[in-house]
Amino acid sequence: MSIRAVSLVLLLAAPNLFAQQAPSSSVAKSTNAGHPEQSVLATEPACPLINSNAITHQSETEPILVAYDSGTMGALRAAKSVTLHAAPVPMNGLGTVADFPMARQADGTWLATVKLAGKSVGSGYVMFDVEDQDHHIDRNGGAYWDTELCFTNRNIPNSAYMLPSGFSAKLSSYNGRIVAPGFQRAPDTARALAIAREDFTKHPQDFGDLFSIWFLETEGGLGRGTDAEWAQVSRELDEQITKNGTTNGFFLQILGFVAPAQARIDPAVIGRLRAAIIASPRTIQPSRWEGTTLKLIPKPAYWDDAVAKEVALFLSELDLPPAEQIKDPEARGDALEAFVKKYGNCVENCNEIAPAFGLGVQAFGEAGDLDGAKRLAEEWMAWDPKNPDPPAVLAQTYLTANKRLPEALELANRAAELYKPFADTVTRPASDHTIRSQMYFEVAPWASHKGRAELLRGKIEAEVGDWAAAAKDLQVAWNALAQNPGMVMQFIEAAIALGGADEHIGDREAALKAYLSAASEPYQTDPKAHNAYLRLFVAEGKGTDQQAEASLLAAVEESRAKEAGNYVPVELHRPIPKLQLTGLDGKALSLENRRRPVVVDLWATWCGACAVELPSLLAFQKAHPEVDVLAVDVADKPEAVRQFLMSKKLTGLHVALTKAFPEGMAQNYPTTLVISSKHEIAFLHASMPNDIGAELAADLSALNPQ
Structure with a gap:
């Protein structure tokens, strides 16, 4: 999605695009009319306000009253004590869970007052479940309970507007991802689409809903989705151009989806959209809110020039993707x-x-x-x-x-x-x-990119043979990138390059350290670091190949323990990749026509992280006969795979062979795919958790909620 600036023109023309007036409700209405059969949870106010703490500068909510009725038939109806779990849902990554004891009331309901704070609160969406003293958890049948959070407009007394990011976080929670420890809805695109459509019906000027609707209709946009689904998007876009093609807020909200995907949209509709954008300086009128009424106002002196600049922005956003997508x-x-x-x-x-x-x-x-x-x-x-x-x-x-x-x-x-x-x-x-545009490429002014400039310069210095300068720059890059879990591939690249530079200047101990740091990362792209460490370990008289492997596996174990704290599986819901599979006996195997879930683990004999993970995969295979497990070795010879399995006592593992990593996927070892009975990738584990077997068991629970 392109990055777009919101100008004063847009804010004057359509200030309601980014906020929806919050509904009202009452906890009492939900819980005081006798006990229902099934459990009920309600919050008051209906859309709690987010404020910024003047001391910590963190987002925090106003106090939220939460009432829970376990119901006459509910799972926690006999509870002696209960704890409310509240999870603010981040847009990406893993959120945290806050626990609040609930107090039993005379009528048998439970109450707690909740105040949440921290980075995740800023997304504007919170999910709840309830746990009793025996650790039975009521998750509302897998749907959980939730509330969106609001902000207030200081110029409008008693106003409360829902955060658009909260609505997006709510929709994203239905893609099957783990949003916080213990919080994971089953994948349900139909439910997310229904929520988005319902919201757009209530708020027809919230054009951001169109982005969500079309994204869900086409299974994520761009190359996915059927011709029929894209034809529907074309019809809906055409209708919206007729209704809202004089509103620059409409262009701003929908171009992030339409521009990259326009090759799949009816060209005539794209032509109408372009014509509407070009005509917009003659049709857009400035307006502002007066109380709850949106009124037109006279054009400010800068108006026409400002609108013309926005037209150029919209047209540039529409014209860039076709140029980017040219193959030659x-x-x-x-x-x-x-x-x-x-x-x-x-x-x-x-x-x-x-x-x-x-x-x-x-x-x-x-x-x-x-x-x-x-x-x-x-x-x-x-x-x-x-x-x-x-x-x-x-x-x-x-x-x-x-x-x-x-x-x-x-x-x-x-x-x-x-x-x-x-x-x-x-x-x-x-x-x-002092710069005209944000930085996108080799360097950027954020802490997460520290070390990139030194990595680039160090690699060039190594190529021209200035090994001392290369070692110095690559050491700086190695140190900086080691602090950033999100830059693992760049860290491995820096470590391998640093090892080579250290070898050239004669510091072989430092080279071993650098190679080991790369080879012991939780996942790998190729055997360079592994092979370099084993070669230098033996050459320096540190021990045999087997001792080098043992040293490497010990480092992998330590790395895995650190990585487990940051681990989050990735939900995909994409078609099964094309894999040419054979068994160790040379006979062809297929992932097609299987009527139950399949776990595919992509690994290689040189991958230390794979060697650590495979025993857990074997244990999962034995514990879950209802699942087909295939440990797919990539590019090794059958005899090498047999020897590896025997040496690691993994001969019971169901193994297949393939000659290449699947196209269209990042080449990381190990990578584990969970394929649902619908023949699509439901989850992808492109990093090594502390226990892959436990993660796979959680995936199965999400695919088959009780």
């Missing part, structure tokens, strides 16, 4: 260069321009046209001279081609120098205003 790299580079010539004269809202520049430079590099890459990068540097991205992207392009390396090193040094004021927390706020 030289033609793609030409199209992206034409794009920046057309739209590069923007003064503000230039967020489409930097990606076009960067992707164009990379496209020319992919085509082998380094002169074209340099030409476009120099235009980019002139357009945004204080942004470190242009020289960094060109340097990486030269490095990938393994050409013009002295020039690449100069560019990397320039990028590192430009990056300095952004890395400093004191100078960064002022520096942010």
Whole structure:
């Protein structure tokens, strides 16, 4: 989705697009009319307000009264004490759970006053369940209970508006992901779609609902979805253009979905959308809220110019994806260069321009046209001279081609120098205003990207043979990237490069340490780190191959323990990947036509993390005969796999072989796929939890809720 700025024009024209007036309800209405058969939970107020704590600056809710009636037939009807679990749901990642004891009332209901705080609260959505003294948990039949959170407009007394992020978090909770420990709804796209449609019916000016509806209708947009589903999206978009094609807020909210997916949408409808955008300066009128009424106001002096700039922004957002999606790299580079010539004269809202520049430079590099890459990068540097991205992207392009390396090193040094004021927390706020666009590529002004500039420069220094400088820069990159769990692949890359540099300067102990840190990461992409560690371990007289493997597995165990705290499985709901499978006996195997869940674990004999994980997979296989388990070795020879299984005492494991990692998937070892009886990937584990067997058992529970 493209990044879009919300201008003053939009806020004046359609200030209600980002908020919905909250409903009213009462806890008493839900619980005091006698005991129901099944359990009931209700909250008051219906949409609790979020405030910012003046001391901690964290988001926190106002007090929320929660009432729970276990019902005459409910699972906790005999409870002597109960605890309320409240989980603010983040948009991504794993949330936390807060526990609140509930007090029993004279009528048999339970009450608790809840106040939640922290980063996840800011998403605007909370889920609840209830647990008794014997650890029986009432999850409302797997649906849980929930409440959305609100903010208030200080200019409108007693106002309460739902956070749009809360609605999005609610929808995302139906994709089967674990949102917090113990909180996981079963995958239910139909339910999420019904919620989105119901909300849009109530709030027809909340065009963000259209994004959600179309995303769900097409199984995530872009390449997914059937022709019939995309035909429906085309019809619905056409209807909305007729109804709302004079509203710039409509364009802002739907282009993030429509622009990247326009190849699947009726071209005539895309043409109508473009025409509506072009005509919008003549049709959009400024307005503002007066109490609860939206009234037109006279045009401010800046109005026409501001609307024209937004039209250019909308058109650039519509025009960028077709250029990005051209397959031929030289033609793609030409199209992206034409794009920046057309739209590069923007003064503000230039967020489409930097990606076009960067992707164009990379496209020319992919085509082998380094002169074209340099030409476009120099235009980019002139357009945004204080942004470190242009020289960094060109340097990486030269490095990938393994050409013009002295020039690449100069560019990397320039990028590192430009990056300095952004890395400093004191100078960064002022520096942010000196660049025309955000940074997207090799470096960025966020803590999560520290070490990237040094990694780039270190790799170039290694290629030109300046090993001392390479070791110094790669050590800095290694240290920085080690602190960021989200940059594992870059950390492994830095560690392998650092090991090579340390070997060249004669520091073999440091090289062993670097190789081991890479080889013991919870998942791998190839055997480079593993092989380098074993080779140097034996060469330095540290021991045999078997002792090197034992040393590596010990490090993997330690790494796994650290990783388990950050582990979150990924929900996909995508078609089964194409895999050419054979058994160890050479006979063909297939994932098709299986009527029960299948677990596919992709592994390799050189992968230390795989060796640690496979015993847990074998235990799961024995405990769950109702599931087909296949440990699929990638690219090893059958005899090597047999020897590995015997040495690890894994001969009972159901094993298959394939020659290559599935296309369209990130090549990480180990990767475990949970395939549902509907023949789609329900869950993907692309990292190693503390116990893969326990995670797989939880996946089965989510697929088959009781």
